[in-house]
Amino acid sequence: WIDDDISSYGAAELKTNKKSSNNSAFITMLDVLNNGGDIASVIDVDAVLRYLAVSTALSNLDSYQGARAQNYYLYEVDGRFSVIPWDMNMSFGTYNIGCTDEQVFDFFIDEPTVGALATRPLIDKLLNVPNFKDMYHKHLQSLIQGDLSLSAMEASIEALANMIRDDVEADPTAFYTLAEFEQALTTDSDVVFGLTSFVATRNARIQGQLDGVFKSSGSGEGSCFSQD
DSSP states (O other), X not given: OOOSOGGGOTTOOOOSOTTTOOSHXXXXXXXXXXXXXXXXXXXXXXXXXXHHXXXXXXXXXXXXXXXXXXXXXXXXXXTEEEEEEOOOTTTTTTOOTTOOHHHHHTOOSSSOOSSOGGGXXXXXXXXXXXXXXXXXXXXXHHHXXXXXXXXXXXXXXXXXXXXXXXXXXXXXXXXXXXXXXXXXXXXXXXXXXOHHHHHHHHHHHHHHHHTTSSOXXXXXXXXXXXXX
């Protein structure tokens, strides 16, 4: 929050309805989110929590949660905002700027930011509401037992690999060899985590955090700076 003048927010760029929007919904959302009020009146809470659960589970740090707070849009309908993610090719812990490999696996579910949680108010304010935090935890539990479970992900990864394998091998501009492609499906290398090995380890760490076996938050400095 700066003030109620849209020109004060130079980093915010309207992408649609440029001729019809007066930006009042955006200003109101920032005001409520940062200064207090009914968050649910300006944020589609469940939609944002679902996005956050997936992004956190995948340690997707090339995002709003990461060091550069990038690769997302805010989408408004009737004064309420949700998140449109994009450019998620660096998920599965691949974009680990600011974090060690272990910190990527241990990425806090309740402090899911690289850097201070307070600098990401869309996350900070929602997770400070007990009911919203409980919703978020339930989404995480559902994910690691369902669509992001190891068995489900193994099936999806195999199906997609089978679909693109011939094209990977034939690609004249490929960044990696077919052998490296095959390895990356399951096994870690010096470049990336193996997809299924990442899922298995990350899901176990998430479950441990949900169960209270592992720490799910630190001192507010962010997942990669408050492990002690």
